[in-house]
Amino acid sequence: MSNPPGPVAAAAVTAPSSSHSCKVILANTIAKVLISEIQAGLTALNHQRQSQHQHENVPPPPHLLGILANADPAAQTYARWTEKTCHDLGFAYTLLQVEKDSVEETILAANANPLYDGIIVYYPIYGGRQDQYLQNVVSVDKDVEGLSHLYIFNMYQNVRFLDNAENPSAAPARKSILPCTPLAVIKILEYLHIYNPILPYGNRLFGRTVCVVNRSEVVGRPLAALLANDGACVYSVDVSGVQQFTRGEGIRKRKHEVVDKEGWTIEHCAPLCDVVITGVPGEAYQFPCHLLKEGAVCINFSSEKNFPPEVKERASIYVPAIGKVTIVVLLRNLLRVVQNRQAQLQLEQGQRSEGRDASHGVSSPLSNTKAQAQPELASAPTDTSATTMNGVAS
Template sequence: MSNPKPVFAGRTILSSTISKSYTQEIAEKSELVRTNVKPNGKKPYLVGFLANDDPAAEAYATWTQKTCEDMGFEYSLRRVPNKDFLEEKIIEANNDNDIDGIMIYFPVFGDAQDQYLKQVIKMEKDVEGLNHTYYQNMYHNIRYLDEEKKLKSIVPCTPLAIIKILEFLKVYNSLLPLGNRLYGKKAIIINRSEIVGRPLAALMANDGCTVYSVDVHNIQKFTRGEGLKFSKHQVEDLGANTPELLKELSLDADIVITGVPVDNYKFPTESLKEGAVCINFSFHKNFSDDVKSKASLYVPSTGKVTICMLLRNMLRLIENNYHKEAKPQVGEQ
């Protein structure tokens, strides 16, 4: 009589566990920034604007406040019941020198107007990295805002958080040079939003990964461009998103990342490659309870790591502004 095949059970890794690897570093950096960089000696100050009744946004705001309080940041949640006044409130915050960072809990209008609101936030206070300059730099793999390489560009915080999660899980091969550490890996991302899915695909492709980006209508393939090490990624349209094509690509993917913003979506466990790494960044649970029967590592949410990256971005903005103000202007030398 043959022995039964052992039941495999992968590990669940919580975002709270991963975020602990960054909290001390960020708290220490916050204190250094407060004492050495900020002219008034006050704590770094973040303002979040909430103009919707989305439970995911409300939860994100609660996590942000708690994390700020735990790590030595000042935080204020400003609720805007009438979303038509949100732009005016953002401009007021732009002009308030005591405020170091501004964020909006999306969606607000749920359409192109949300894209406009992202650009209303002053670039120097955009902790989420949604300004068009930051996006352009990210897509073209440009790491700095200046030729002297003193002002670091900001990376959108949720895609950055997922990259940091992959690094924590040792999916990135640290023995390979920067820009190649996902070489040989294949990933599938079930989301192509402009806030997370598309930029994440670009970041991973720029690090050497073959990424299949999935939305409701079609599937695109992201790969790193030929030539220079930091060349722009390339995108190929693979056609309509059919169950057959999606399953074929999924069964070959080392990494599966989901971000479907509806409660009834579940990624089919039978479409997972044995030993795949699975990460969900949706507020809703996109994987079934049996995901660990196939996945080696499963991260059910990313929120706490995202907030860490958001605060990390704010400290970088404060330092950038300090360096810009310290740099002699034309005629002052």
């Protein structure tokens, strides 16, 4: 067990230079880049769907259903922002306001309704385990929040694809869905070039040290895991102490591991970090900016202002809020679940075609290729890297 850094490390936190300047970047600026990506993906999807329905009506745009069962102002604001962004980007959106006792029944009906491509439930409803149960009632095929057990398992296990994806060229791979807020933070880090594009996918945060002040099961812990799975050394801080998330020395492990840093506090880890990310609820919390490494990147995903104005005296980049990026990422996930469904349809059509060929004694070129390659594959080591989250979480 390593000891906490001593006074020497603390003394390394020096006063900022008089020439220091901090660039404040708003979420709207970053969201515009993602919007362009989504619009391109939506255009491609529409072309694909139209080609598959040449003799039928043109399919409607992807349709998101929102289910609201509380009077929480934050949830209601989120619902309004979601509706506006959907309409602005060409998605369909319907909001159902229901009583708490009707939420499960409403989700089950939406799962079975082909009108809806994705479902978002605005939590909290009951809180705790009951909300976790409802998250798993939502069909995996329509879960745009990435909160079902399968997606959470894949995220922590560093698994990127829903299918084997050993031969991605054979059919479009279905990608796993990541929770919106952690993914929004990662997309912000991409935009800020914290990810190093020269390094291989899956290792692009290697050499970065990150502090995440929040270890909730909804955002903080998933975010720490995703960053560590991409190669970073992450210090996860909450009221109970500090944990370190890494993929081991030299990022040799396939997925992250967690180590309790006994005796450590934020005073020990914050001065070591290139990036500090906060998400503490409540107006009372203020990050102690004198602990910041000079030139650090600071991002706040809390609805409250976790950083005082002094953050600009030490940080090189400051992102004060991420809400608009989170909503755009939600629609990115909606597009992804529709693309996954299209990929599944293509796979099933290919399997039916192969089945018809086999029943008529016709050999498929694909099956011949597989048969010829089999002896060589049997003696070669299996490469499972394609099934891991080998890159920027996406």
